[in-house]
Amino acid sequence: MGDCRMIDMGDQGGGRDEQPEWTPDKEILYRVGCTLKMSCGLEHSLRTLVTLLAEMDGPAAIPIDIDAGVCRLTKQTAGMLIRRLAKLVDLSSHAERDLREGLEARNFVVHAFFDKHLPHLHLREGWQAAYDDLRGSAEDIERARSIVDRGVTYLLATLGLDSAQDLERLRKRVEEEREI
Numbered sequence: 720m721g722d723c724r725m726i727d728m729g730d731q732g733g734g735r736d737e738q739p740e741w742t743p744d745k746e747i748l749y750r751v752g753c754t755l756k757m758s759c760g761l762e763h764s765l766r767t768l769v770t771l772l773a774e775m776d777g778p779a780a781i782p783i784d785i786d787a788g789v790c791r792l793t794k795q796t797a798g799m800l801i802r803r804l805a806k807l808v809d810l811s812s813h814a815e816r817d818l819r820e821g822l823e824a825r826n827f828v829v830h831a832f833f834d835k836h837l838p839h840l841h842l843r844e845g846w847q848a849a850y851d852d853l854r855g856s857a858e859d860i861e862r863a864r865s866i867v868d869r870g871v872t873y874l875l876a877t878l879g880l881d882s883a884q885d886l887e888r889l890r891k892r893v894e895e896e897r898e899i
Contacts, residue, residue: 743846750853751832757860758797758825764867765800766792771874772807797822804867814866821863824856832856 770788792800801818804810810818832852839845 761864824859
């Protein structure tokens with residue numbers, strides 16, 4: 720499920736060095752956290768892509784102040800960002816479907832997961848159903864983010880950027896040009 724992995728939590732309080740008991744409900748909570756983290760990554764990638772597209776479409780393609788653009792979009796929901804993206808580019812039906820499914824999966828985990836599964840987490844069948852829903856949601860979110868990240872990578876390459884280091888150099892250039 721994305722890049723979330725089990726981590727050693729060390730001392731969990733009370734001065735004991737023993738690990739807390741890992742139970743199915745703790746596993747579910749951990750996986751919910753991982754899936755929410757993936758959702759945040761999707762939303763950040765959407766803000767970055769919308770910013771790049773909007774700025775490149777504007778009067779001056781360079782310099783692009785990506786950080787300021789991303790910050791301006793922080794109050795927009797994932798759905799709003801996807802609709803804005805669809806206005807900026809022609810999305811294939813496949814990409815539209817994957818983005819819609821990623822959004823639906825994100826919304827399910829954020830708004831409906833616990834309503835559906837909390838009453839049954841104490842049962843093996845309930846835990847398994849919750850786990851299966853999270854796995855499916857994570858796959859949908861990851862597929863949507865992959866589409867968005869490919870768009871970001873393509874646009875950065877169009878600007879002659881191919882890494883986070885190049886993006887940082889662009890940000891510094893923007894700052895230098897502001898000072899002049």
